[in-house]
Amino acid sequence: MNYFSSKFKLGILGGGQLGKMILYNTRKFDVHTCVLDPSKEAPARLACDEFFVGDLMDYKSVVEFGEKVDVLTIEIENVNVDALETLENKGIKVYPSAKTLKTIQNKAHQKLFYVDNNIPTAEFSRFAYTSEIDEAVENGGLSYPFVWKSARFGYDGQGVKIVKRYTDLIDLPNVECIAEKMIPFKNELAVIVARNERGDLKTYPVVEMEFHPEANQVEYVICPARIPDEIAKKAELVALKTAAAFKHVGLLAVEMFQTQEDDILVNEVAPRPHNSGHYSIEASYTCQFEQHLRAILGLPLGKTESKVAGVMVNLVGAEDYTGNVVYKNIEKILAMDGVTPHIYGKKQTRPFRKMGHVTIVDENIEKAREVAEKVKRTIEVISE
Numbered sequence: 001m002n003y004f005s006s007k008f009k010l011g012i013l014g015g016g017q018l019g020k021m022i023l024y025n026t027r028k029f030d031v032h033t034c035v036l037d038p039s040k041e042a043p044a045r046l047a048c049d050e051f052f053v054g055d056l057m058d059y060k061s062v063v064e065f066g067e068k069v070d071v072l073t074i075e076i077e078n079v080n081v082d083a084l085e086t087l088e089n090k091g092i093k094v095y096p097s098a099k100t101l102k103t104i105q106n107k108a109h110q111k112l113f114y115v116d117n118n119i120p121t122a123e124f125s126r127f128a129y130t131s132e133i134d135e136a137v138e139n140g141g142l143s144y145p146f147v148w149k150s151a152r153f154g155y156d157g158q159g160v161k162i163v164k165r166y167t168d169l170i171d172l173p174n175v176e177c178i179a180e181k182m183i184p185f186k187n188e189l190a191v192i193v194a195r196n197e198r199g200d201l202k203t204y205p206v207v208e209m210e211f212h213p214e215a216n217q218v219e220y221v222i223c224p225a226r227i228p229d230e231i232a233k234k235a236e237l238v239a240l241k242t243a244a245a246f247k248h249v250g251l252l253a254v255e256m257f258q259t260q261e262d263d264i265l266v267n268e269v270a271p272r273p274h275n276s277g278h279y280s281i282e283a284s285y286t287c288q289f290e291q292h293l294r295a296i297l298g299l300p301l302g303k304t305e306s307k308v309a310g311v312m313v314n315l316v317g318a319e320d321y322t323g324n325v326v327y328k329n330i331e332k333i334l335a336m337d338g339v340t341p342h343i344y345g346k347k348q349t350r351p352f353r354k355m356g357h358v359t360i361v362d363e364n365i366e367k368a369r370e371v372a373e374k375v376k377r378t379i380e381v382i383s384e
Contacts (some may be wrong), residue, residue, distance in 0.1 A: 001068075003297055004032045010297075013056055013071030015042030017344035017354065018075035018273050018289075021281070023047035025290040030344055031072040036065040038335075043345035046073075057081045066092055073296050074272055077105055078153060081133040092336065095249040095296040097269035101244075104271055108151045108178050121266045122257070123181040126151075128165060130174045134166070142179055151176040183265060184363050187256040189225055190276035191239035193252045194291045194301050201289075202301045203239060204284065206232045206278050209255075212316075217352060220372055221312040223279050224365065231262055240263045246271070251292045253277065275314070275357075282359040283310030311372040315341070315381050317358035318347035323383030325349040327356075333375050338362050341379075355381045 001008060012019050016036030023044055036050040037056050045051045050068075055062035056076065064081035066072050070372060071093045072084070084098035096104075103109050114121040125142055127133055132187045136142040150159035150173065188211065192204040208225035209218045224230060239254040246252060246269075253274030255267040279287035286294075286302025294301055315327075320326055325347060333339050338347070343356045358375050362368035 002028070003031050003299075008032060008071075009034055009037070009069040010293075011066060011072040012044070012048070012075055012081045013062065013065075013072065014075035015044035015048075016075060016120060017038070017043050017342075017346075017356075019044035020047055021274065021278075021289045022073075022075065022292060022344075024281075025287070025293055028290075029293070031293070034065070034069055036061070040346065046345075048197070058230045059086075062117060063087060064339070066094070069295060072346070074101070075291070077101060077270065077272070080103065083170060093296075096252075097248075100246050100248050100271055104152050104269060105142065106176075107149050107154065107268065109349065111178060111180075113245070114242075115198060117241075119242050119245060119266050120264060122183050124178045126214040127177050127179065129154075130169065130172050132177055133163075133169060133177075136172070136179070145182045147180040147182060148172060149178050149180060151178060154219065165296045183257050183259060185259055185265075186262075187225065187227060187258040188267070189227070189235050189256045189257070189258055189264075190221075190274070191235055192256050192274060192288055193239050193243040193254065194278045194295045194304070195243055195247075195249060195252070196295045197249050197298050200241060200301055201243065202304045203236050204280065204304045205275060205306055206286070207279070209276060217316060217354070218275055218314055219376070220314075221276050221279055221311045221367070221370060223283060223306060223312075223364065226365065227258065231258060231264075234262075234264050242266055242269060244308075246314075250295045251277070251288060270339045275312075279310035279312040279359055280306075280359050281310050281342070282361050289363050307362060308361045309368050311365070311368045313358045313360070313372050314354060315343075315358060315374050315379065317351050317353040317355055317381050319351045322350045323348065325355060325381050326384055328380040328382050332378050333358060334369060336360075336375065338377060339366070339371065349381050349383050 012065040017033045033048040036048040056079045062080045066087040125199040145164045169245040206225045210223040212219045253270040257265045280287040338361045360371045
């Protein structure tokens with residue numbers, strides 16, 4: 001099929017920053033794009049050829065949108081999978097598949113999938129409701145501390161809480177959930193795997209993630225991860241095994257823990273471009289967004305090695321600010337060598353909302369990490 005400067009249409013469910021960054025690359029290739037998003041102010045609205053406003057969880061909206069395109073992909077997991085199944089039955093190519101998404105959307109199902117496929121993961125218990133956890137603790141089936149995760153609709157640190165004592169459970173929603181054993185890990189790592197329909201696979205280098213203690217969001221992504229080669233190899237093999245089990249098409253970001261004993265455990269996956277791959281826009285031969293397009297269109301996969309070391313800093317709304325966004329001191333970071341800000345196009349800021357990211361590249365990873373710290377201290381996402 002001819003995708004370039006043709007009648008072919010690619011549909012994207014979701015018009016947030018990931019959709020916007022996919023569109024940088026569809027523009028480069030002149031691929032016609034249609035985007036569906038619930039907000040008429042979505043960041044991707046300006047970069048696509050056709051923009052539609054609609055609820056991604058609404059069956060009818062998703063089916064009607066999907067019928068307009070030849071290939072459908074996502075930039076967010078929270079979409080109506082029954083609609084995707086209907087579209088697949090109509091012969092529209094949907095990547096990732098409805099089956100893959102159904103498993104990944106529910107954290108309890110995702111964890112069971114790892115167990116069934118012998119993929120290493122932290123021990124966990126499933127609960128139909130949070131209120132059932134008390135009984136499990138009283139009966140000795142569960143002990144503090146553990147990590148509570150909502151089975152559905154957790155996103156960017158939402159729907160996750162470390163439970164150290166009984167009182168930590170009080171304000172949690174009474175929903176289907178899992179209680180996961182606390183892993184005293186050395187590092188949080190991630191590997192992005194690209195796979196096309198033919199089963200060709202490529203992995204990006206292992207990255208290391210440093211998290212914000214309160215927001216439970218990634219603060220820095222460091223590539224390459226500062227770990228021994230044998231650990232990196234082990235992480236890569238676990239990521240490849242996970243991708244093979246899902247038989248997904250597109251990108252699969254596999255987030256992992258490196259334990260104190262240097263075991264690798266899968267935390268969770270995302271079947272789309274991912275925060276842990278943003279560094280690749282500046283640092284890699286083929287950025288993750290171009291690679292996602294190559295994979296879902298059945299094109300040859302691009303080179304995944306890095307040209308240079310990269311660190312990504314998330315730009316999130318400052319704690320005490322809500323309203324029209326101002327990027328304070330952005331000129332100062334632009335004056336630093338190797339620094340590139342990406343502004344997502346969200347007009348309103350609020351505490352911890354993802355508003356952009358900054359990539360820092362350097363020949364030396366430690367130098368890049370130092371500059372990243374300076375960037376973090378300098379730029380502030382505030383409101384008017």
